[in-house]
Amino acid sequence: MRLTECVERGRFTLENRDEVFSALYQQNAARMVRYAAGQLRSRELAEELVEDAFVLLLRKYDQLTGHPNLPGWLWKTLQHLILTEVKSARYRMEVPLEQDFDLAAPEEDRSVLADALPEGLGPRDREILLLFYEEELTHEEISARLGISVLNSRTRLFRAKSRCKELLEKLQKSPSSV
Secondary structure, eight states, X not given: OHHHHHHHHTOOOSTTHHHHHHHHHHHHHHHHHHHHHHHHSOHHHHHHHHHHHHHHHHHTHHHHTTOSOHHHHHHHHHHHHHHHHHHXXXXXXXXXXXXXXXXXXXXXXXXXXXXXXXXXXXXHHHHHHIIIIISOOOHHHHHHHHTXXXXXXXXXXXXXXXXXXXXXXXXXXXXXXX
């Protein structure tokens, strides 16, 4: 009971760090995981973020000695970690590898358009042209796969088509350079 009172009243020092950490973990970890899992809808991710909060506590323990509410600091840290995760998840798309392999066209089928594209075309231009014309992806699907906006997908395709057209016209005007 003395340790619980020590934690609740903020009487912790570098000497009793291990005891305080253990008590904080035993009193808060399970509840923190349940809270984070409710926010994130993923128990694994919740456990990872709670672990990160406790690792931060250990790293900053010397700065936190004498803190008036160490359990409160832990919970606030967890809330910040959850918020950061939610924000970054908006820009991440996780696709299992199995689905990628099932959806991918055989390599020999892809080479038809790739071989027809002019040599001077950059890799980004080739990529957007192949995704749109060969894999027949929509701009929404392209933007999700490349991690860009739909507007950026449209712009990149327009510019790639323009560069491709210019290069093909140059090749037609000077057949000797081929």
